[in-house]
Amino acid sequence: MTENFIIEGSLIDRDTLYTLHELCRSSGVHAEVIVEMVEVGLLEPQGRDPAEWRFPSYALARIQSTLRLRRDLEVNLEGAALALELMDEVRRLRARVAMLERQLEAL
C-alpha cells in the first residue's frame, strides 16, 4: 500500500529543547528512569529541578541507545553511561584521525 502524498516532517533541530514530559512521551520511558539517567550523568539537561529541565534533541537517541545496551548486554545505567562516553570519545578521535589522514594524503 503506497500513499501517494508526501509527508513533511519536522526537523529536530540542535536547538530544539524537550521538557521531561515531552521526552517521556517520545521515548516511552517513565520519568523515574529518565531521572536516574540524569543522576548517572547519561543525560545533562539544562535547568535545576525536573520541572525546569530542558533536554537537547540528541537526548532521545541517547535514551534509545542506553535502553538497547541495557537490554542486549545486560549492563546497568552506569555501565551504559561508561560505554556511551567512551564511544563519543572514539567517534571524536576517529573523525580527527580521518581529517588528519586526508591532510596527510595531500602532503
Added chain:
Amino acid sequence: MEYKDYYKRLGVSRDASQDEIKRAYRKLARKYHPDVSKEENAEAQFKEVQEAYEVLKDPERREAYDQLGQNWREGQQFRQPPGRDQGGFDFRGGFTGGDAGAFSDFFESLFGGGFRAAGGAGGSRQPRGQDQFARIDISLEDAYSGATRQITLENPEVDAQGQVQVKRRSLNVRIPAGMKQGQQIRLAGQGAMGGDLYLEANIQPHRWFHLDGRDVSLTVPIAPWEAALGAKVAVPTLDGEVSATIPAGAQSGQRLRLKGRGLPGKPAAGDQYLILKIVTPAADTDAAKQLYRQMAETLAFDPRAGAWS
C-alpha cells in the same frame, strides 16, 4: 530457506553447556552491538548472534533444534522434516523483545512466525502507540538540496484472531535541505499504532566530498606553478562549480575556506574547505627533465632546510 548453524554462529560446540553459550553470546553481543561496534554490518551480525542465542539459550528450543540432526550445514537448503507442522512448537511470546524482530525464515519455520518486527530500515518493534525509529540512508547531495524519498516500514499489527501480522506500508517523506549526519525528523502520527515516526539521517560517504558536521572538505590537486604563482581553479561544490583562487606561495596540505558552501542551516551554513595537494609532473621527456634541472640550478632550494634541527 537456508539452514542456520546456530552453534557455529556463537562459536561453541554442540555439547556446550548453557553457561558456555551465555558467555559466547555476551562476548559476541558486545562485539557486534550496533551502539558500540565498529565492525562492518554490525547490525546484521548482531541479529544473527541474537537469533542463535534466542534458540540455544532455551533448553526446549535448543532440543527442538538439535532434533534436526547434525548433518545440516550452514546455508544448506532446508525444509521441515516430514511429520512436523509448520510452527508446530508453540513458542510464541517470551522473546527477548525489542529488536528481536526480523529473525530468519528458518527461525520462524521452526518456532512460529508472526514476530517479524517493525522497521525495514533498522527500526524496532514497539508496543502500542509508541514512537518508532528508523534510519534512512541519504546522499550528501540530498542532504544539501533536500529530497523526497519513499520508505517502507513493516509494522506488526494484531488482527481479529489475536495474531500478530506484519503490515507493510510505504510513505513518501520530504527530507528537508540541510540535514546533518544523525539528525532526526519527526513524522507525527506515522509510527506504529499511532505513535510518531522518527527518521535518523545516515549520510552516505561521498566520492570526493568529506562531511564534518555542516562543513565539507575536498582535496584539490594543483600543479607546482599554480601553488607558487597563484591561480584560479575550477572546483566542485554541492551547488555546482565555482572558481577558487589559490594564493601565490600555497603549500600542500594548506586549507582554503569557501564560506557558506557547506550544508545549509541555522545559525549559519557550513563552509567548504579545499585541501591543497601539490602534484608534480612526471619528468618523462627530455624537455621536462631539462626544466627540472633548470629549476634545481636556478632556485637553490633546499626543501629540508631546518626540517630536523
